[in-house]
Amino acid sequence: MRAEARLHGRFALKGFITLLLPNGRKRLWTYAMNMSPTGLLVRSWSPVEVGSHVKIQAGKLPLVVGTARVQHCSRKGLTYRIGLEFSTPIFARF
Numbered sequence: 406m407r408a409e410a411r412l413h414g415r416f417a418l419k420g421f422i423t424l425l426l427p428n429g430r431k432r433l434w435t436y437a438m439n440m441s442p443t444g445l446l447v448r449s450w451s452p453v454e455v456g457s458h459v460k461i462q463a464g465k466l467p468l469v470v471g472t473a474r475v476q477h478c479s480r481k482g483l484t485y486r487i488g489l490e491f492s493t494p495i496f497a498r499f
Contacts, residue, residue, distance in 0.1 A: 415439045415446075422447055422469060424487075425460040433459075435487065437469065443494045444476070445469060452478050452485045459489070 418440040424433040424447070435447035445461070453459065453475050463469040473489035480486075 415441045418445070418466070418469075420463060420466050420469075422466070423462040424449075424453065425462065426453065427457050427459070437463070437466070438486070440469065443491055445473065445489045445491070447487050447489065448481075449485045449487055450483075452480070453487055454478070458492075461489070 418437045420437050422435045422437050422445070424435055425431075426433060433449055433451055433453065435449040438446045438448055440446070455475050455478055457475050458472055459475065460472050461470055472492040474492065476488040476490050478485055478487045
């Protein structure tokens with residue numbers, strides 16, 4: 406059994422999230438799975454390169470905006486799970 410390494414707990418979050426990829430021209434439609442004050446896990450049909458920086462847009466989820474770094478991207482079945490670390494944690498925004 407693995408010990409929890411995260412500093413902050415996660416909570417379920419459901420909704421569509423748009424990621425603007427580094428080239429600025431491509432939008433990736435994703436679905437949010439869970440979130441913490443410092444990051445977000447989304448599900449996507451396409452992979453994103455680990456280490457790249459993306460812009461996050463979520464019309465119906467006002468706290469889920471800004472920029473993030475892709476921490477991991479792993480395939481699960483037909484989709485990819487993409488872990489994002491916010492550039493500015495939510496608690497530091499207000």
